Amino acid sequence: MSLIYKIGIAVVLMLLSRPGFASQCDSDSQLAQVQSYFNAIDKIFRSGSTVEDIDNFLSLTHEKVQYVHTEYSANFNKKTWREAFLRQLNKGSYQNKEDNQARILNSIIGKNHAAIEYSYGMIQKDGSWKSGTAYFALFGFTDGKISLIKEYW
Template sequence: MKYIWIIGLILAGLVSSKATLASDCDATCQLAQINSYFSALDKVSLKNSTINDIDSLLALTHDDVKYIHVEYEANFTKDTWRKAFIRNLDRGAYQNSVKNEIHVLNSIFGKNYTAIEYSHGVIQPDGTWQQTEPLLVVFGFTNGKISLIKELW
C-alpha cells in the first residue's frame, strides 16, 4: 500500500509539472512571441541588415525549431534556416526600408499552436499602414518557445 501511495505522489508531481510546462506560455505569451518574431523578421528584411539581426531572430525560437514553407517546399532546421538567411543576405535580397512592417491581422489559439493571418505592408506618408495580401502561418510552441513556423501560402 505504501508503494501505491508513493507512485501516486510521483504521478501527481509529473502531471503537475507537465501542466505547468504546457501552460507556461498561454495565448498572451504566444502572441507576444509571434509579434517579437515578426518585428525581428522585419529587421532582417531591412537594407543593410546583418548576421546579428538573423541571430537575434533565431534566438527567439526553440533550439529544435522547424521552419516549413509548403508552397516553396522549404523544410529547415535552425541551422539550415540560418544558412538560408545568410545566403539571402549575401546576395542582397533584403532591401526593405523602416516603412515596411508585418502586422498580425487575426489569430486563432489552439493547444500549443496558433494560426495567424498576417500581412506585409508599408507605412504611408499619412502614417497609416497599407497592407498587401493576407497570408497564413501556424506557429507551434514547445517549452514556451516557438518550435514550429509553418507558412501556408
C-alpha cells in the same frame, strides 16, 4: 524567513517544475512571441541588416524549431534556416526600408499553437498602414518558445 514564505516558495517551485505546466504557452505569450517574430524578421528584411539580426531572430525560437513552407517545399531546422538567411543576406536580397512592416491581421490561439493571418505592408506618409497580400501561418510552441512555423501560401 517565515515558514509560510518558505512553503509558498516551495509550492511555486513545484508547480514550475511540472512538465505540463512548464511546457504550456498561454495565449497572451503566444501572440506576443509571434509579434516579436514578425518584428525581428522585419529587421532582417531591411537594407543594412546583419548576421546579428539573424541570430537575434533565431534566438526567439526553440532549439528544435522547424520552418516549413508548403508552396516552396522548404523544410528547415534552426541550422539550415540560419544558412538560408545568410545566403540571402550575402546576396543582398534584403532591401526593405523602415516603412515596410509585417502585421498580424487575425489570430486563433489554441493549445500550444496559433493560427495567424498576417500581411507585409507599408506605413504611409500619413502614418496609416497599408496592407499587402494576406498570408496564413501556423505557429507551434514548445517549452514556451516558437518551435514550428508552417506557412500556407
